[in-house]
Amino acid sequence: MRPITYSRADDTAGAVTTVSADPTSDYLAGGTTEIDLLRRNVLTPRRLVDITGLPLTGVEEAPDGGLRIGALARMSEVAASPLVRERFPAVAEALEAGASPQLRHMATMGGNLLQRVRCTYYRDAVSPCNKRDPGSGCSALEGFSRGHAVLGTSAHCIAAHPSDVAVALAALDARVHTLGRSGEQVYGIDDFFLTPAHTPHREHPLEHGELITAIELPSAPVARRSVYLKVRDRASYEFALASAAGALSLVDGTIADVRLALGGVATKPWRAHRAEGVLLGAPATRDAFAEAARVELADAHPTRDNAFKVDLAQRVAVRVLETLTANGRTS
Amino acid sequence: MSVRGPELTEHGPGLEERGPGPVNVTLSVNGTERHLHIEPRVSLLDALREHLELTGSKKGCDQGACGACTVWIDGRRVLACLTLAMACEGHEVTTVEGLSADGELHAMQKAFIAEDALQCGYCTPGQIMAAVALLAEGHTADGEIGEWMSGNLCRCAAYPNIRAAVRAVRDGS
Amino acid sequence: MTTAIGQPLTRVDGRPKVTGAARYPTEFPAPGMAHACLVGARVAGGRVLSVDASAAWEEPGVLAVLTHENLPRIAGQPPLVPSLFGGPAPGETFFPMQDDAVHYAGQHVALVVADTHERAQHAASLLRIEYEESEPLTGIEQGRDQAYEPEAIFGGFLPARNSRGDVAAGLAQASVRVEGTYRFAANHHNPLETSGTTAVWDGDELLLHDGTQGVTATQLTVAALLGVPLSKVRVVSPYVGGSFGCKAMVWHHPALAAMAARAVGRPVKLALTREQMFTSCGHREEQEQHIALGATHDGKLTALSHHKLSPTSPFDDWAEPSLQTAAQMYACPNYEGSYRLFRANTMTPTFMRGPGDSSGMFALECAMDELACRLGIDPVELRLRNLASADPASGRPWSSNGLEECFERGAARFGWYDRDPEPRVRREGAWLIGTGMAAAGYPAPAPGTPQRARARIYADGSVVVQAATPEFGTGVATAMAQVAADALGVPVSRCRFEKGDTDFPGIAAAVGSAGAGMISAAVHTAATALREQLVGEAVADPGSPLHGADPSQVAVHDGRMTAGPATEPYTDLLRRNHRPDAEASGTWHPPGMDAPYATTTFGAQFAEVAVDPELGLVRVRRMTGAFAPGRVLNARTARSQLMGGMLWGLGQALLEANHMEHGTGRWVNASLADYLVAVNADAPDVAVELVEVEDREVNPLGVKGVGEIGQVGANAAIANAVHHATGRRVRKMPVTVEDLMELPLA
Structure with a gap:
């Protein structure tokens, strides 16, 4: 790990001012990404500004029945929150499917959204990687890519977004609140994550120093019966091969409202807009689910190693939709 | 994301910076104040193992993938390898060395021995720190323990015996 | 009179292990301790053109930068001889930094020593090393055409070809034949403690704390490499944090730690990083095995043909001995087996738990299951019909056996006998349920x-x-x-x-x-x-x-x-x-190789799996193993070790895989997040039956060992259970999601 300096922030504005003014600084929150990648020489800040003391924690109820989750709330706290479990169970399920109990006690919600990809070539600090070293090339295209994305890829990057909870947040229309040099901003979660296109190093629209302060979950009755399903090789402590978050309501056997997002298979938490379009107004049948999943994956770009994900993602999506319409989980 | 800074520069604007050379750090470890003179980049794990001779916390991967370095900060189980020692100032750190008081083993330590929940012993302190924390957190139903102990790899694969040890302490047997 | 031997006593070193008091090799403090960090080659073949250490030297606290340009030459390279033979036991007949050649990715090309761990690590990252790169040869698909049959494998101790009878005739006369090619990913040991050495010189006397399965092996090997009298080298390692074979041979780092300590005149601690564990202490090689069985209508084997192809290093003809026990398991008159190797840009592979037999017996026991299905004979019954009353390979009597009792007691404990042999007929919700079994065998070597x-x-x-x-x-x-x-x-x-x-x-x-x-x-x-x-x-x-x-x-x-x-x-x-x-x-004084009996440990493995065929998921629900390891010294620790072996079989069957990337020759899964070992949630409860058999030959107490036998066959029992659940025969390890996804969506 390169030499660093350490500062501890005790007020949010001061932290934002400091980091915004110093392009060689990074925030330090849970540290589960920052320290790991610093040690690997993938991230190379000179200064860390510890923000864990800032008052950006907790889960608060919004007047409309939605929730405001502090950016520095730990994954484990949010997963355990009765409000989250009752109103947005997919969020709690996704959180508890992620990482390990220890990491969930450390990692913050804001940090979770900003965690870096698990691509071997990004993490090795050596291989050509457009995300780490713009213009150097993408080693995964010809390399080992079993875990990589099939949706939202470009000729410059195919790394999959690793977050579980971001998939649930994407399905449930979360909003990301930030504070930067130019004041407060709110991003719809779908706009918060960028696909790599020609600029894989830009993963989100934040300016340097712009700090996530909160994640807002808008009220959504349909979310009360939302679910998250994750498929991976081992039973726990592994990133997703494919996952899906969903919520659905029926009126007279017809789909009246549906939310679906995919994880593990895309370069960003992937809101399945096309599938939702097929499903809205359709009967809640396996055929309809399969058709929706097929349409969502129609433009997938697999590699030699991850072709199975095109199929697996559809199966996971169908399973989630079936789960939502079986055993009374629909509203 | 930051850009790479110069190796050693004058300090930047804003909040006071400490480092990059060694600075005085005071940690509360197992209820005792410990004074260190360390660089800010020193992890809590290396501070414990290399500076405080508390080698019970183990280094299995140094990247948050094995759980061997599990300690408690303010009572919560966390990974010492991904924690900066300096960031623990003002917090209470508990390691396996702080678990047993006056030479009397903690019930979980006794249960690990009784259930043979260890072989080479290298993951064991981390397993025990995770297991005791798990009891406080809940998630101790028979079908839950495996999932909630999955943050601690045991390459000897003593897993069924580790679950048995957790059940034994849960049941007070 | 009750004996102490066999009693399920709790571990006498439980207390130091549960309190953190047990000291492992890199946990011995010494005044002035310096820290060493290895640097691995970024290329898989070629040579080092230059090493620019100027930036590294600017880091405060740097004490030494050792490369091929300044590391002392070794006194001599001992031959590769398995450490059980009691002599020097280098893991490969190559020592790094003796010249500029690079043979494999990760090969040690520099060693940086500094006064703190952080400074050594950072300085190591600042070395600028230029390479001349040559196209590496990595996997089986690239090397198949260059394969050769060596004279011998395994340090020269095993012939590369064995036969008895006439395998072609045996196959020709068979009523039923089963044939298949089995593919095995490479495996890495990954004990939780990475390998490491603390080296302390006191004048011309060297003290090493080393993670090793044999302190004597480390002493002999380091003394030979350094040209130091054996009386001047002491190795003290009371506790080692797991090995599973990667600390069975002596790799480069103990000698390098000693060289570094001599260079800086201070004690040196050299702990490998987890990533370096993939390129510094061997692995189980990627391999392909082709097996053909012939049998009569009533299930008597008439022929067994078993051939293996695998990559080895440029230095050593190494293959894990996959064909040995498989050739001895059953009374089969006609047999032929051979090893073929090709030289790749890899370090020499090495022992890994269940060395050889966990792969060779996988192929044999999956083929036996297939044969049982073809013949409509219960898999246990098929094996009983082929029990060997003496070692079919040597003709020598068994020193002890117990296989039949293992089948009986394992099957009874598992509840095997009411099994419906029909595949794919048990379902619980989304899950298909199946059971499978396999025999286990492993040598009891002296x-x-x-x-x-x-x-x-x-x-x-x-x-x-x-x-x-x-x-x-x-x-x-x-x-x-x-x-x-x-x-x-x-x-x-x-x-x-x-x-x-x-x-x-x-x-x-x-x-x-x-x-x-x-x-x-x-x-x-x-x-x-x-x-x-x-x-x-x-x-x-x-x-x-x-x-x-x-x-x-x-x-x-x-x-x-x-x-x-x-x-x-x-x-x-x-x-x-x-x-x-x-x-x-x-x-x-152990019996020699010409002892008039065959010493093999036997066992029987049973597993129940649930498969979600739509999502490709496999979960092992329970495992039972019955083993005949001679005399059991401590029933509690023996059960634990056997259980651990069985769960290793689970990992090998379903999770553990590494691959050398074509083009770069690097291991693609070089971390514990990517190289998947089983976690607690993967591990079902395991039942272990101890079938004690008296053995008057192997050693005074008749102890045959429990370290490997638990693993052998567990993988095959799981694969056979997957077949029973799904009707699908997957001839590879590991079996993963993409192998099992089926049932096209509507």
């Missing part, structure tokens, strides 16, 4: 050198037994206290086993499940010698109640010698004669 121990009894009746073997999870200290207690006739609580120091009597590396047998033989011999010495003194001592008794009629129990009505505690004898203690050494 070491190549005499094994020694020392026993001492103090005048207070307490006993210390010493031998130069480390504890790396087997529970050796507990079991050896039990062995000494019985031989001396003292309570086990009075016996302490001291270990892990080359100043103690020599023991070969505890590898290949030979440890318990050979160490117990040495301890038993030493403790028996001490007992005989004390009894001899007592019967010759006019002051002893035993004076004049026939020594052969003296029994020992509970710390006292007894002949008829005469009895005396050891303590009285010693005190009366003003002796603070008495001591004896014992040497066990």
Whole structure:
């Protein structure tokens, strides 16, 4: 790990001012990404500004029945929150499917959204990687890519977004609140994550120093019966091969409202807009689910190693939709 | 994301910076104040193992993938390898060395021995720190323990015996 | 009389392990300790053109940068001989930084020493190394055309080709034939403690704390590489954080740590990073095995053909011995097996738990399952029909066997006999349920050198037994206290086993499940010698109640010698004669390779799996193993080790895979996040049946070992259960999601 300096922030504005003014600084929150990648020489800040003391924690109820989750709330706290479990169970399920109990006690919600990809070539600090070293090339295209994305890829990057909870947040229309040099901003979660296109190093629209302060979950009755399903090789402590978050309501056997997002298979938490379009107004049948999943994956770009994900993602999506319409989980 | 800074520069604007050379750090470890003179980049794990001779916390991967370095900060189980020692100032750190008081083993330590929940012993302190924390957190139903102990790899694969040890302490047997 | 041997005592070193007090090799402080960090080659072939260390030297605290340009030359390269043979045991016949050549990615090309761990690590990252890169050769698909049949494998100890009878005729006369090609990903050991060495010079004397399965092996190898007298090298390693074979041979880092310590004039700690564990201490090689079975209608085997292809290093003809036990399992008159190798840009592969047999028996036992299905014979019954009454390979009788009882007791415990053989007929919700079984076999090898121990009894009746073997999870200290207690006739609580120091009597590396047998033989011999010495003194001592008794009629129990009505505690004898203690050494001479019997440990494995065929998921719901490991020294620790082996089989069957990337020759899964070992949630409850068989041949106590046999066949039982659940036969390891996804969506 390169030499660093350490500062501890005790007020949010001061932290934002400091980091915004110093392009060689990074925030330090849970540290589960920052320290790991610093040690690997993938991230190379000179200064860390510890923000864990800032008052950006907790889960608060919004007047409309939605929730405001502090950016520095730990994954484990949010997963355990009765409000989250009752109103947005997919969020709690996704959180508890992620990482390990220890990491969930450390990692913050804001940090979770900003965690870096698990691509071997990004993490090795050596291989050509457009995300780490713009213009150097993408080693995964010809390399080992079993875990990589099939949706939202470009000729410059195919790394999959690793977050579980971001998939649930994407399905449930979360909003990301930030504070930067130019004041407060709110991003719809779908706009918060960028696909790599020609600029894989830009993963989100934040300016340097712009700090996530909160994640807002808008009220959504349909979310009360939302679910998250994750498929991976081992039973726990592994990133997703494919996952899906969903919520659905029926009126007279017809789909009246549906939310679906995919994880593990895309370069960003992937809101399945096309599938939702097929499903809205359709009967809640396996055929309809399969058709929706097929349409969502129609433009997938697999590699030699991850072709199975095109199929697996559809199966996971169908399973989630079936789960939502079986055993009374629909509203 | 930051850009790479110069190796050693004058300090930047804003909040006071400490480092990059060694600075005085005071940690509360197992209820005792410990004074260190360390660089800010020193992890809590290396501070414990290399500076405080508390080698019970183990280094299995140094990247948050094995759980061997599990300690408690303010009572919560966390990974010492991904924690900066300096960031623990003002917090209470508990390691396996702080678990047993006056030479009397903690019930979980006794249960690990009784259930043979260890072989080479290298993951064991981390397993025990995770297991005791798990009891406080809940998630101790028979079908839950495996999932909630999955943050601690045991390459000897003593897993069924580790679950048995957790059940034994849960049941007070 | 109850014996201590066999009792399920709890581990005597449980307390230091659960409190964190046990010290592992990189946890020994020393004044002025410096920290070393290795740098691995970024290319898989070629040579180092230049090393620019100027930026590294600017880092404060840097003490040395060692490369091929300034690292001292080694005194000599010992040959690769498995460490069980008791001599120097380098993992490969190559030592890095002796010239500019790069043979594999990750090969050590520099070593940086600094005053702190952080400074060494950072300075190492600042080296700018230029390479001339050559196109690497990596996997089987690239190397197949260049394969050759070596003269011998395994350090020259096993022929590359074996045959008996006429395999072509045997296949031709078969009523049923089963044939298949099995593919195995490479595996990495990944003990939780990475390999590491602390090196401390005191003048010309070297003290090493090294993570090793054999302190003597480390001593012999480092002394040979450095050209230092053996009397000047001491290795002290009481605790080692797991090995599974990657610390069975002696790799480069112990000698490099010693070289670094000499270069900087300070003690040096060299701990490999987790990533370096993938390129510094061997692996189980990627391999392909082709197997063909012929059988009669009633299931009698007529032929077995079994051939293996695998990559090895540029230096050594190494293949794990996958074909040995598979050739001995069943009474099959016609057999042919061969190893083919090709040279790739890899380090020399090495032993890994269940070396050879966990892959070779996988192929055989999956093929046997297929044969059972084809013939409509129960898989257990098929194996019973082919039991070998003597070793089919050598014709020698078994020293002990127990396989039939393993089948019976394992099947009964598992509930095998009411099984419906029809595949794909049991369903629970989304899950298909299946059961499978396999036989297990692993050699009970003898070491190549005499094994020694020392026993001492103090005048207070307490006993210390010493031998130069480390504890790396087997529970050796507990079991050896039990062995000494019985031989001396003292309570086990009075016996302490001291270990892990080359100043103690020599023991070969505890590898290949030979440890318990050979160490117990040495301890038993030493403790028996001490007992005989004390009894001899007592019967010759006019002051002893035993004076004049026939020594052969003296029994020992509970710390006292007894002949008829005469009895005396050891303590009285010693005190009366003003002796603070008495001591004896014992040497066990193992049987040679030409012993007139075959020594194999047998077992039977059973598994139940649930498969979600839509999502491709497999979960193992329960496992039962029955094993006949000769005599069991401690039922508790033996069960644990067997259970661990079975769960290793689970990992190998479903999770563990590494691949060398074409083009770069790098391992694609070089972390514990990417190389998947089983976590707690993967591991079902495991039942272990101990089938004790008397063996009068292998060693004095008839101990055949439990380290490997638990793993062998567990993977096949799972794969066979997957077939039973789904009807799908997957001839590879690991079996993963993409192999099992089926049922096209609507």
